[in-house]
Amino acid sequence: xxxGQSSYPEVGTARVKRGLAEMLRGGVIMDVVNAEQAKIAxxxxxxxxxxxxxxxxxxxxxxxxxxMSDPMMIEAIQAAVTIPVMxxxxxxxxxxxxxxxxxxxxxxxxxxxxxxxxxAHHVDKWAFTVPFVCGATNLGEALRRISEGACMIRSKGxxxxxxxxxxxxxxxxxxxxxxxxxxxxxxxxxxxAKELRAPxxxxxxxxxxxxxxxxxxxxxxxxxxxxxxxVMQLGAQAVFVGxxxxxSEQPEVMAKAxxxxxxxxxxxxxxxxxxxxxxxxxxxxxxxxLDVTFADRGW
Amino acid sequence: MKAGVLALQGAFREHREMLAAxxxxxxxxxxPDQLGDVDALVIPGGESTTMAHLLESSALREPLSAAxxxxxxxLGTCAGLIVLARExxxxxxxxxxxxxxxxxxxxxxxxxxxxxxxxxxxxxxxxAPAFRGVFIRAxxxxxxxxxxxxxxxxxxxxxxxxxxxxxxxTFHPELARDSRVHKRFLEExx
Numbered sequence: 001x002x003x004g005q006s007s008y009p010e011v012g013t014a015r016v017k018r019g020l021a022e023m024l025r026g027g028v029i030m031d032v033v034n035a036e037q038a039k040i041a042x043x044x045x046x047x048x049x050x051x052x053x054x055x056x057x058x059x060x061x062x063x064x065x066x067x068m069s070d071p072m073m074i075e076a077i078q079a080a081v082t083i084p085v086m087x088x089x090x091x092x093x094x095x096x097x098x099x100x101x102x103x104x105x106x107x108x109x110x111x112x113x114x115x116x117x118x119x120a121h122h123v124d125k126w127a128f129t130v131p132f133v134c135g136a137t138n139l140g141e142a143l144r145r146i147s148e149g150a151c152m153i154r155s156k157g158x159x160x161x162x163x164x165x166x167x168x169x170x171x172x173x174x175x176x177x178x179x180x181x182x183x184x185x186x187x188x189x190x191x192x193a194k195e196l197r198a199p200x201x202x203x204x205x206x207x208x209x210x211x212x213x214x215x216x217x218x219x220x221x222x223x224x225x226x227x228x229x230x231v232m233q234l235g236a237q238a239v240f241v242g243x244x245x246x247x248s249e250q251p252e253v254m255a256k257a258x259x260x261x262x263x264x265x266x267x268x269x270x271x272x273x274x275x276x277x278x279x280x281x282x283x284x285x286x287x288x289x290l291d292v293t294f295a296d297r298g299w
Numbered sequence: 300m301k302a303g304v305l306a307l308q309g310a311f312r313e314h315r316e317m318l319a320a321x322x323x324x325x326x327x328x329x330x331p332d333q334l335g336d337v338d339a340l341v342i343p344g345g346e347s348t349t350m351a352h353l354l355e356s357s358a359l360r361e362p363l364s365a366a367x368x369x370x371x372x373x374l375g376t377c378a379g380l381i382v383l384a385r386e387x388x389x390x391x392x393x394x395x396x397x398x399x400x401x402x403x404x405x406x407x408x409x410x411x412x413x414x415x416x417x418x419x420x421x422x423x424x425x426x427a428p429a430f431r432g433v434f435i436r437a438x439x440x441x442x443x444x445x446x447x448x449x450x451x452x453x454x455x456x457x458x459x460x461x462x463x464x465x466x467x468x469t470f471h472p473e474l475a476r477d478s479r480v481h482k483r484f485l486e487e488x489x
Binding site for chain 2: 019
């Protein structure tokens, strides 16, 4: 048997941080507000849970300043499940991010759903061992977040609405621009970088790979199995479901159904099978009737 | 040779690309009928509890177990190792592993993501340079049966093992941009 020479383990490398995002592909990350919901999510086959005090639709309803969750609540959820636990910090609030890292959360979401703490700067995510996910509405925003160290991008959609229209708009915008980059000439890529307000080396990398250098998931408005199938077919690699599960009539059933639809997204007969008898999805909202659009937060 | 990659959830794309780069025809497996015509199978990393659910709901558990018992070569990485193990510690009570290799695996044995790491590994049968092992919320192999051969260790813990045509790794060879583990698996089981 081999005696196993060992090098000193290296933590927090880009490969290790992006690696967890690769492992979450094809899965569903569910918003939960307590240990009981976290158990329901894990029982249904969630790949991870997002621990937060209020789901986006309640944040929207209540108004006021939305902040990082109470560490006690995050710890209770960590104790309740064996799958990865993510938590949100406010945009630019690096002290909240430091707290979340010290709590050993598995991923930090620097999220527009919370009230921004900084109107010009996002967190320097390279400074952390724990990986970050950030939202984006377009390719430039995605590349700026990656240049700051984000290891996963999620299209923002419009959280807490149960309305998929914004998620579709953002996915189509990001993926459409990536397709355009793949056929651009070298001099056009410099112009693209200026237009996107993104580093030219990242623009060149995306042009040659035909995709972002980190996994891209979809969030914001997914409320049914067919919504998950739609965004997966459009090119999302996994989905975040926020209010869509625990604001539906039968959360356990809805959660399982969205998990199956995300795996079998290209097989309409399976999506049909899991869509039967789900009860009411979360009540939705029209985008032009909203007081606040979360997706506009982020710079 | 035609290889299948179980594509219920996780890093199946990286495996598919690595196998394709080795010149193997690759197909993604999500339903029982897709399992029929593959000569080898990879079960990727991902979330093992999710995969356990989806194996049931996709009616793949029984046919997969039967195919492995009939001699289908299989490589399980990380979550794939947990799916294939005889016994799983720190799992969910309903997470019944397939028992295809006589090992006891402990989930998340190194801790949470902050403890995820990469390190150089010496793998029996591979010449220098060292293989870069990427460990993401990795499991540990805590016991190996008499018929199990350990091909690599890290800090005294087995990280690559095989029993007959079932190979398992606690690390992610598909993330290392180094196809030598896949190549060796295919050569030995072909």
